[in-house]
Amino acid sequence: MSIPSLPVSTLGTPRIGPRRELKFALESFWSGKSGEAALLEAAAGLRAANWARQRALGVTNIPSNDFSLYDHVLDTSVMVGAIPDAYGWNGGKVSLATYFALARGSEGETQGAACASGCGAHSHGVPALEMTKWFDTNYHYLTPEFTKGQVFTLASTKPVDEYVEAKALGYQTRPVLLGPVTFLKLGKSKDPALDPLSLLANLLPVYVDVLRRLKANGAEWVQIDEPCLVLDLDDATRQALRAAYGMFAHASPALKLMLTSYFGGLGDNLADALALPVAGLHLDLVRAPEQLDAVLARAPRGLVLSLGVIDGRNIWRANIPSILDRLAPVVAKRGPDHIEIASSCSLLHVPIDLDLETDLDPDLKNWLAFSVQKMGELATLGRALAGGGDAIAATIADSARAFAARAASKKVHDPAVAARIAAIARQMAERASPFEIRREWQRRALDLPDFPTTTIGSFPQTPEVRKARAAHAKGALTDADYDAFLRAETKEAVRWQEEIGLDVLVHGEFERNDMVQYFGEQLSGYVFTQHGWVQSYGSRYVRPPIIFGDVSRPKQMTVAWSTYAQSLTKRPMKGMLTGPVTMMQWSFVRDDLPRSEVCRQIALALRDEVTDLEAAGIRIIQIDEPAIREGLPLRRADWPAYLAWAVECFRLAASGVRDDTQIHTHMCYSEFNDIIQSIGAMDADVISIETSRSKMELLDAFVAYRYPNEIGPGVYDIHSPRVPPVGEMTELLVKATKSLTPDQIWVNPDCGLKTRKWEEVRPALVNMVAAAKDVRAALAKAAE
Ligand code: GLN
Numbered sequence: 001m002s003i004p005s006l007p008v009s010t011l012g013t014p015r016i017g018p019r020r021e022l023k024f025a026l027e028s029f030w031s032g033k034s035g036e037a038a039l040l041e042a043a044a045g046l047r048a049a050n051w052a053r054q055r056a057l058g059v060t061n062i063p064s065n066d067f068s069l070y071d072h073v074l075d076t077s078v079m080v081g082a083i084p085d086a087y088g089w090n091g092g093k094v095s096l097a098t099y100f101a102l103a104r105g106s107e108g109e110t111q112g113a114a115c116a117s118g119c120g121a122h123s124h125g126v127p128a129l130e131m132t133k134w135f136d137t138n139y140h141y142l143t144p145e146f147t148k149g150q151v152f153t154l155a156s157t158k159p160v161d162e163y164v165e166a167k168a169l170g171y172q173t174r175p176v177l178l179g180p181v182t183f184l185k186l187g188k189s190k191d192p193a194l195d196p197l198s199l200l201a202n203l204l205p206v207y208v209d210v211l212r213r214l215k216a217n218g219a220e221w222v223q224i225d226e227p228c229l230v231l232d233l234d235d236a237t238r239q240a241l242r243a244a245y246g247m248f249a250h251a252s253p254a255l256k257l258m259l260t261s262y263f264g265g266l267g268d269n270l271a272d273a274l275a276l277p278v279a280g281l282h283l284d285l286v287r288a289p290e291q292l293d294a295v296l297a298r299a300p301r302g303l304v305l306s307l308g309v310i311d312g313r314n315i316w317r318a319n320i321p322s323i324l325d326r327l328a329p330v331v332a333k334r335g336p337d338h339i340e341i342a343s344s345c346s347l348l349h350v351p352i353d354l355d356l357e358t359d360l361d362p363d364l365k366n367w368l369a370f371s372v373q374k375m376g377e378l379a380t381l382g383r384a385l386a387g388g389g390d391a392i393a394a395t396i397a398d399s400a401r402a403f404a405a406r407a408a409s410k411k412v413h414d415p416a417v418a419a420r421i422a423a424i425a426r427q428m429a430e431r432a433s434p435f436e437i438r439r440e441w442q443r444r445a446l447d448l449p450d451f452p453t454t455t456i457g458s459f460p461q462t463p464e465v466r467k468a469r470a471a472h473a474k475g476a477l478t479d480a481d482y483d484a485f486l487r488a489e490t491k492e493a494v495r496w497q498e499e500i501g502l503d504v505l506v507h508g509e510f511e512r513n514d515m516v517q518y519f520g521e522q523l524s525g526y527v528f529t530q531h532g533w534v535q536s537y538g539s540r541y542v543r544p545p546i547i548f549g550d551v552s553r554p555k556q557m558t559v560a561w562s563t564y565a566q567s568l569t570k571r572p573m574k575g576m577l578t579g580p581v582t583m584m585q586w587s588f589v590r591d592d593l594p595r596s597e598v599c600r601q602i603a604l605a606l607r608d609e610v611t612d613l614e615a616a617g618i619r620i621i622q623i624d625e626p627a628i629r630e631g632l633p634l635r636r637a638d639w640p641a642y643l644a645w646a647v648e649c650f651r652l653a654a655s656g657v658r659d660d661t662q663i664h665t666h667m668c669y670s671e672f673n674d675i676i677q678s679i680g681a682m683d684a685d686v687i688s689i690e691t692s693r694s695k696m697e698l699l700d701a702f703v704a705y706r707y708p709n710e711i712g713p714g715v716y717d718i719h720s721p722r723v724p725p726v727g728e729m730t731e732l733l734v735k736a737t738k739s740l741t742p743d744q745i746w747v748n749p750d751c752g753l754k755t756r757k758w759e760e761v762r763p764a765l766v767n768m769v770a771a772a773k774d775v776r777a778a779l780a781k782a783a784e
């Protein structure tokens with residue numbers, strides 16, 4: 001007997017399995033331990049379990065084709081046959097070998113690929129497609145690659161197959177497709193003159209074919225995702241949306257489309273979205289609750305509105321009564337036939353099941369909801385709004401109690417943190433003196449040569465280091481033994497850096513598991529899960545920490561390691577911290593405070609660490625902020641506000657030190673052109689950035705904007721095992737002198753070295769030091 005409910009949808013579910021089953025099935029297949037059949041069987045099992053779970057929990061619009069072996073954008077490229085020539089696909093069914101070559105590159109030959117050079121002596125690999133972040137999430141998709149005159153053909157019927165598979169199991173699903181306009185906009189071409197949107201007319205017939213096949217097999221609704229609807233759109237994109245959805249309505253009039261927008265509000269695209277001939281429109285009412293009124297005022301009568309009220313991007317339990325208060329009048333006014341209740345976006349971005357967590361504080365656990373729990377919340381809302389109040393009254397009351405308990409909890413609210421935040425004074429985000437003055441003090445204190453050499457912080461995390469850490473975590477290695485092991489590693493790293501002649505040393509970060517986790521585990525307000533895995537890309541999953549309460553630093557975090565390392569050498573030892581924006585960006589963040597406020601709390605905690613390092617005799621401190629750029633909001637209009645508080649937080653963390661203490665920062669990318677002013681405004685004494693892969697293209701940004709402080713444009717690409725020769729790095733440094741003054745330039749790799757092997761790192765850094773010496777000598781000679 002089914003309980004009355006409004007239609008309830010998830011928009012998509014995590015694919016990875018509660019126990020990371022997909023990862024293990026993939027790795028077993030890739031390593032050759034198991035065959036194709038075993039992988040496909042595991043995948044089918046995960047799909048069936050997802051469908052069953054949703055039905056059991058009361059989800060009524062169950063999606064299909066939300067599953068992927070690797071990535072749904074790649075699946076779409078494969079569906080429409082957008083497979084670059086290099087992968088040797090000759091039409092026909094796309095093999096798993098080709099699919100995974102697109103995803104991960106291949107070492108040998110792919111399906112039917114002939115060696116282009118005809119050498120026959122060795123097999124030729126192909127690189128993977130490029131990977132990019134999916135909107136403002138930490139999920140990475142494989143970038144579609146298009147060519148001029150690209151033809152599209154139906155190369156995979158995955159959406160139809162999975163619909164049929166579900167149907168055979170007794171589920172009438174709503175298949176999910178990535179919409180054609182967003183798909184094209186996510187893609188790129190080697191030919192910069194090619195606008196992917198110009199390929200729309202070629203692409204649409206394949207979509208029409210898929211829609212017709214879905215209809216022919218019995219689908220009534222199809223969910224079609226166009227998250228580009230929350231971006232700043234140009235006229236060409238608006239026109240493309242009209243063309244695409246006009247064509248679908250014409251070609252398959254009986255099939256109902258649920259067009260989804262998510263990760264933000266429709267904003268100035270609202271009129272365009274409402275004008276499209278679709279049966280339903282999904283709104284993200286978590287990110288953009290304010291858009292509901294505007295939509296209600298203008299939506300055509302017959303349009304089904306899918307109200308995304310359960311947060312698909314975060315792990316907090318919803319306040320059900322307050323959502324009901326907001327939605328009940330909407331349902332009453334619009335009628336239950338034209339409303340669906342949904343998660344704000346696919347549940348792909350949250351962990352699967354809170355019930356697997358056995359170590360969490362019970363209070364905290366009661367405030368959380370992972371994918372499974374969110375499905376339950378959706379069902380509760382659907383039933384309550386259908387008038388089924390009595391049966392679920394207890395559930396609703398429980399939600400209200402949990403919410404009230406969280407709001408009042410001492411575990412969340414620390415008056416000392418609130419007092420510190422209230423007492424932040426403007427000067428706290430400013431160094432005592434401007435850079436020109438600090439620079440003089442620092443030159444005197446540090447006595448470094450021109451083109452000083454340094455590294456970004458980490459040295460190789462060898463199998464021994466990882467083994468020791470695992471043994472220590474399991475209790476097989478005592479604290480004392482583990483500590484002795486780490487000290488020995490650190491000592492050896494310091495000795496070696498001195499030997500090869502680096503100017504500013506690092507301790508090597510051997511004690512750190514991860515640059516966020518290491519600090520999160522030592523800060524109050526952070527908690528970690530045991531099974532809270534979320535897909536980052538393909539088979540790589542991460543367990544983001546949860547910031548649940550006010551953040552503070554109960555005790556020093558890095559001072560002991562930095563001072564130990566400094567005690568081993570007379571050269572400056574660089575302290576090494578992860579910055580406030582990155583500490584926040586790579587975590588699940590509490591939703592009861594603005595992000596800017598959470599970030600300020602972290603900044604103050606780090607500020608204490610910075611000043612403690614200084615007091616302990618550390619003269620250079622690096623505060624890494626690799627995540628500043630990826631935190632940029634999706635809409636340009638929101639950039640200035642974000643950049644203002646992000647920069648302020650960095651400065652709050654960094655500015656408690658004397659003029660003669662040198663603050664460094666590091667970022668792992670080089671697309672700075674549009675935010676260069678803000679990077680400058682961080683006012684770090686030295687910034688190190690990635691540039692070697694782009695051959696110092698970054699420096700173009702500095703032609704228009706004269707970066708005032710010192711800068712280390714990476715000369716050694718750490719993403720590759722290759723050892724760069726001296727001459728290559730000398731050349732890059734000489735190139736840098738064309739846009740920067742010589743006394744501004746530092747010499748360092750692109751990023752940390754933890755993923756590399758010592759066999760690669762040793763010769764590369766020896767060469768890097770030699771390159772710096774060559775450039776110094778050449779400059780001295782030129783000055784004679
Ligand atoms: N200090 C860190 C390291 O060297 C920086 C890593 C990063 O920026 N991603 O590993």
Ligand code: ZN
Nearest residue numbers: 667668751752
């Ligand atoms: Zn980096």
